[in-house]
Every structure is written in structure tokens, then in C-alpha cells.
Amino acid sequence: MQSIRTLPLIRMALHISLLASVSSIAFFFTPAGVAAPAIQPVSANKTEKQAAPVAFAPQQSPANVEVVEEVQTDSNQKNIQKTQAKLQKAGLYQGPIDGRSSEQLGQAVAAFQRLKGLPVTGLLNEETFARLQKSNSISAEIDMLERLVYAESRGEPYDGKVAVAAVVLNRVKSEQFPDTIKGVIFARNAFSVIQNGRLSSAKNKETQLAVRDALFGDDPSRGALYFYNPDISTSRWIFSRTTTVVIDNHVFAV
Numbered sequence: 001m002q003s004i005r006t007l008p009l010i011r012m013a014l015h016i017s018l019l020a021s022v023s024s025i026a027f028f029f030t031p032a033g034v035a036a037p038a039i040q041p042v043s044a045n046k047t048e049k050q051a052a053p054v055a056f057a058p059q060q061s062p063a064n065v066e067v068v069e070e071v072q073t074d075s076n077q078k079n080i081q082k083t084q085a086k087l088q089k090a091g092l093y094q095g096p097i098d099g100r101s102s103e104q105l106g107q108a109v110a111a112f113q114r115l116k117g118l119p120v121t122g123l124l125n126e127e128t129f130a131r132l133q134k135s136n137s138i139s140a141e142i143d144m145l146e147r148l149v150y151a152e153s154r155g156e157p158y159d160g161k162v163a164v165a166a167v168v169l170n171r172v173k174s175e176q177f178p179d180t181i182k183g184v185i186f187a188r189n190a191f192s193v194i195q196n197g198r199l200s201s202a203k204n205k206e207t208q209l210a211v212r213d214a215l216f217g218d219d220p221s222r223g224a225l226y227f228y229n230p231d232i233s234t235s236r237w238i239f240s241r242t243t244t245v246v247i248d249n250h251v252f253a254v
Helices: 007-028 044-049 074-089 103-116 126-134 138-153 158-173 181-185 205-215
Strands: 226-228 243-247 250-253
Touching: 074 103, 074 126, 074 138, 103 126, 103 138, 103 158, 103 205, 138 158, 138 181, 138 205, 158 181, 158 205, 158 226, 158 243, 158 250
Parallel strands: none
Antiparallel strands: 226 250, 243 250
């Protein structure tokens, strides 16, 4: 009789065990589109899936960090020496020509990248090195930019001069404009100071410093692609552009 009385208790225990098993099955097989439980069991497979992927793309670095080469070899050292010599000749690098990486060289590389509308990383990657070796007119491009800034911002405060230079560099980088300094400056109706396809040779020390600051990353225009004097401009279209900042007599816009 005692064993018969305990039978319901045995059945109840089996029923609870069965429910626990069903619950466990439901826990592991949550249907697609249904939110999973807040706490999930950890499995070895899931841990592997959550591991960080391996990045094969070169790491992007700010312009103020040192140039990084993957392996320090004689070939790399020679490439760095060529880069140092070329950038030094253009006035963008003042350090030694020693084939060694440095923060100063990284900044100079970034300045060259801005001049050419390349992604600004400060790294001597393959594209940057190839463009650098093909460039025989770096100084001429900088000189042209200095003369334009002088003509367009003469009488403006220093920040206004840097901002005008930055607008030209922003255009070189933008897909809406030519991808060279010369192409941007001499584009049709781009700048009022270009008359009969000619640009004045006048410039001064302040203009040169302003262009250098723009090349090394200063952009008081806040990414502008246009600038104009609202007291002189007669273009309705330019007034429709979104203003980024106003510096003295010039409105900068995108």
C-alpha cells in the first residue's frame, strides 16, 4: 500500500523533469524573428564566432603620428629617403634625410595627400608613394595656391586667408571639382581673380604661411567648397548655398 501511495509522487517528479527538458529544448531553438532569452548558454562555437575579425586593410592613422612601414628593410629606407628629399624640396619637410620614420615626416606626407586630394592618413602607402614619385610640380602647385589666396583674400584676416586655401583643397578632394590644384583654380568661372586665363604672380609671407597651415590640416572654413562676398556677389545661386561660417567679408558655404 505504501508503494502505491508514492506512485503519484513519482509521476509528478517525472512530469517536472519532462517540463524541464522541454524548456531546455525551447531555450536552445528560439525561432527566427523571435527575441532570444536575456541570458543565453555559452558554447565553444559561439565564442569562436564572436572573435574579432582579422583586418587586412591598412590601419588609418591621424596625420600627426609617425609614418609606419610594415617591415624595416633597405628598400623601405630608400623609399623613405626619396620621400624625405622630395617633400623637403617642396618645403613641406624640414627634417633630416635619414630614411627613418618620424612624426614630422608623417605630417609632411599628410600635407602632400591634402594637396593631391588623397585620403589623409599620414602613412606612406603605395598610392601616396607612387603619386609622390610622379609629381614634379609640387612647389609650382603650392606657389599657384599661394598666389590665388593672395589675390582672393588680400585685406582679409589671417583665418580668412587660411579658409580660402582650405576651400581650394576641399575642392581638389571633392568629386564635384577637378582633382588638381591647377584644375580647380583655372576651372571656368571658378574665381573672379582669374582674368583671361591668367593669375597674378603677387603673394606675400602671410599668404605663404596661411597656405602652409591649410596644407597641414587647418580649415577655418569648416569644410566649405565655396566662399563669396555678399556685398559684391550678384549670383542668386551662391546665396542659396548652406553657410558654414562667416569670416570678416567672406561667407563660406557648401
